[in-house]
Amino acid sequence: MKRRDFVTSVLVAGLATPIAGDEPKKASTDEQGHxxxxxxxxxxxxxxxxxxxxxxDPTLALPIDRFGADxxxxxxxxxxxxxxxxxVQVGDTVSFIISGFHNLxxxxxxxxxxxxxxxxxxxxxxxxxxxxxxxxxxxxLYRGLDPRTQPTQDRVxxxxxxxxxxxxxxxxxxPHFFDAATGEFVMFGYVDVNGND
Numbered sequence: 351m352k353r354r355d356f357v358t359s360v361l362v363a364g365l366a367t368p369i370a371g372d373e374p375k376k377a378s379t380d381e382q383g384h385x386x387x388x389x390x391x392x393x394x395x396x397x398x399x400x401x402x403x404x405x406x407d408p409t410l411a412l413p414i415d416r417f418g419a420d421x422x423x424x425x426x427x428x429x430x431x432x433x434x435x436x437x438v439q440v441g442d443t444v445s446f447i448i449s450g451f452h453n454l455x456x457x458x459x460x461x462x463x464x465x466x467x468x469x470x471x472x473x474x475x476x477x478x479x480x481x482x483x484x485x486x487x488x489x490x491l492y493r494g495l496d497p498r499t500q501p502t503q504d505r506v507x508x509x510x511x512x513x514x515x516x517x518x519x520x521x522x523x524x525p526h527f528f529d530a531a532t533g534e535f536v537m538f539g540y541v542d543v544n545g546n547d
Contacts, residue, residue, distance in 0.1 A: 396441045398508070401539070402432040403446045403454060404521070421502050424451050429526045431519060434539025443510045444541060446494075446519075451503045452537070453483055453522030454494030459515025461489045463535040466520065468528055474498060484522040493522070517541040 407428040408414050414426050427450035438444060446454050457466075467486040474480040480498050494507045511517065520527050521537035529536050 396443070397439070398443045398445055399436055399438055400445050400447060401434075401436055401519075402430070402449065403519075404429060404449045404452045404526075404537070405432070406449055422451060427451065429521065429537040431521075431537060431539030434519075435516070435542045436539070437542045437544060438511055439544055440514060441510070441512055442543075443508050445506050445508045448494070448503065448505050448507060451480075451497045451523060452526065453497050454492070454507050454509075455484065455490060455520050455522045456492035456509055456541075457518040457520070458489040458491050459513075459517060461518045463518065463520065463527075463538050465489075466527070468524065471524060481526075482524040484520070484524055484527060491517070497523070511541060511543045514543050517543065 405428045406414055406416075407426060410426050410428070414423060416423070429452075436444065448454060465488075466484060467488065468484065470485045470487075471482040472485045473482050483496070483498075492509050495505065497503050517540065519539050519541060523537075526537040527535060
């Protein structure tokens with residue numbers, strides 16, 4: 351399947367929403383009202399799903415005071431994708447609620463964590479020093495905002511999924527995705543896209 355078949359963009363509530371998958375199907379005449387922008391519930395309409403992409407973890411170091419001098423205390427952020435896997439239908443969207451210094455990357459079906467090239471990196475030079483960001487474009491369908499440029503890293507990025515398959519979702523911040531000390535992959539998850547019937 352060609353890359354252009356995977357990623358498209360639609361306008362949702364005034365925001366450009368990237369789509370992973372084939373072109374969205376045209377709405378029927380009956381669906382062209384508000385229902386064409388709907389949810390894929392029991393009546394067949396599209397849905398939006400919510401995934402936590404990182405989270406503030408006061409158990410790592412108490413207390414967390416983001417109101418103070420450091421609104422982004424990177425050492426107090428949990429590196430998890432919750433829930434995983436998330437099951438959606440063709441045409442549904444996923445709202446990734448990003449908490450902290452993270453970079454959302456979505457890879458096409460068939461990609462596994464071990465397939466990611468950990469040597470293709472974007473490096474930062476001081477000031478301030480940031481950890482390296484993964485820059486592997488192979489089978490990458492979506493790359494989110496650069497967290498180094500965000501005044502506060504918390505944000506929501508909404509991605510649509512328009513074809514079946516298991517999509518790999520990772521944090522592009524290298525030490526969040528791969529723990530060099532243990533040799534384990536950490537911050538990743540899957541979006542399982544089933545049929546719409």
